[in-house]
Amino acid sequence: MNLERLANLLGMSKTTVSRALNGYPEVSERTRERVLQAARDNGYQANPMARSLALGRSNVFGIIYPLQPADLGDAMFLDVVAGMSAALEQEGKSLIIAPVSQAAELATYQQFVRGRRVDGLIVSRTQVQDERIAFLSKARFPFIAHGRTEHHAPYAWFDYDNAAGIGLAMQRLLGLGHRRLGLISAPLLLNFARQRKDAFVAAMADAGLALDTRYLIADTLDRRSGYQAMQQLLACQSRPTAVIVDNHLSGVGAVRALLDAGVRIGEEISVIVWGRMEDTLAGIAVSTIDQPDAARAGARMVQMLQALVEGTPAASLQELWQPALIEGATLGPPAS
Template sequence: MTLKDLAHQLGMSRTTVSRALNGYPEVSERTRARVIAAAASVGYRPNPVARHLATGRAHAIGIIYPLIAHDPGDPYFLEVVSGMNMALEHADMDLIIVSDSSTDELRPYERMSEKRRVDGMVVARTKLNDPRLQYLANVRIPFVAYGRSLMPGPYAWVDFDTEAGVRQAVERLVSLGHRRIALLNGPSELHFVAQARKGHVAAMAAAGLPVDAQYMVEGPLNRGGGYEAMTHLLSCNPRPTAVIVDNPACGAGAVRALVDARVRVGSEMSIIINDGLLPDTLMGYKFTALQSAVPHEVGATIIELMLAVLNGEPPRRLQVLWRPRLEIGNSDGPCIS
């Protein structure tokens, strides 16, 4: 059935039916409900190209994500993306995932905005000073940041209180008798990494413990980076008795390094991982973890905020901060050395 046929069946003009289906505010709710019900009863769906031309909207949200062939990525983040996709399906919108550029981080955002392929962007892995957020703000492309930055002015974001979470982790390990506590994290330019360092330093100071520079290690945000960083920590003399990892991608690599080095997790080396690891990642361990929210819930919340941004809600009202809670597993225990 065409739009013309549907309009004829309803006894309305094609313009009225089109505006009702595309959410124009000048159409009454009663008329809109009648049109939507009739369209559903005959299985009518608007032509996406025609809808784009009629409304000027792409009915899609974009996200740029690093797709690396030799690394399986961050399962937690992929679950977040799955939650975003499910939420967009309910809004009859699509999620477009584009690989980032290894040479020019802004270029993918420029392509998406110049071609108007999306109505808004989700910016993940935010940096302390993030040119992507500033670019989108300058060209007036609606966006939601998955994480915060130091960019002035209000903008919509979803984030976790990593600083408070790492403080909890240090306090937990200190209570178990640990004194040499390392922090393994991602690149220092990322906002959540800076928050993790801040929380670690503050908690160690509160416990009267020194922060040893050799125990503050960063690596690429992937399993390889976590493996190399943990290998470095194991080579320290004396080596730490406990490690906090501020992201699950590095966490998986760090645990692999411990297993390969035949270091008993939970006894010889305690480890706490921010966001944890999926249960089937490494059998036999239930990792002590800092958990903020179910990944699908995070994804759904991001899209909820995005839809609010698109509807004109003030960005200062669209900011969500989750405080992590410590979930005890079997990957940490009393210090034995």
């Protein structure tokens, strides 16, 4: 059964039948229901290429990503992408990832928008001041941000509650009696890192504790930099009794540095890492701030982006999921 035969069966023009099948508003609800029922009864399936051409869509969503070597081994990133891909496959759509250099990132966004290569974009690792989001907003091109930014115009975003996650970690460490606390951060131009540091600083102030700037180390987003950051903390004459690492990529290196130094984790120094760690440090149950359901989060972002493409206002497509503190063997009271 093709479109022409379906139209002949119904005694309608192909244009009317096509518009009814594709949800055009000028077709009455009664006509639409009649066409859809006839399509179901007769096993009609639309040609996806023809449908996409008629709607002016590619049926492709995209991620433009300045991939670093560590990203290829990042289980959380891969889980999110897997969730996106699975959700799109169910809808007969595709996901493309365009790896670019950091210098060429914005230019690549501009090329994708001018060429309408995709129906929408997922913007990852959002920055405090993000020129990608400013550009896409001005171009009125559909996108969802995986993370927030300080951009003031309404835009669609999905994020985890960074302040709440750090709050959970700080509440637990302070409750154990820790007063000398350190933070190993990703680059602070990244919005998640800035929000997590701000939450750490606020929690210290609320507890009446002074910040020791030696215990605040930023610009770590891989194993090597995390390892070096922890070595720097260990070299302090009066080192912190507890450390939060705000990303799991650095967390692997930070924990490895403690092991190599012979530090009894959870006894001499307590550690909490943001993100899953079970696949990287066999035999060590690291306490983590967990972002649950990474694959489901990826699928949800796809659903939100599809809703945006179909006309849902961006301001109503903003979701903040809650992280959870998963306690492992790396927590304990400060050594006396």
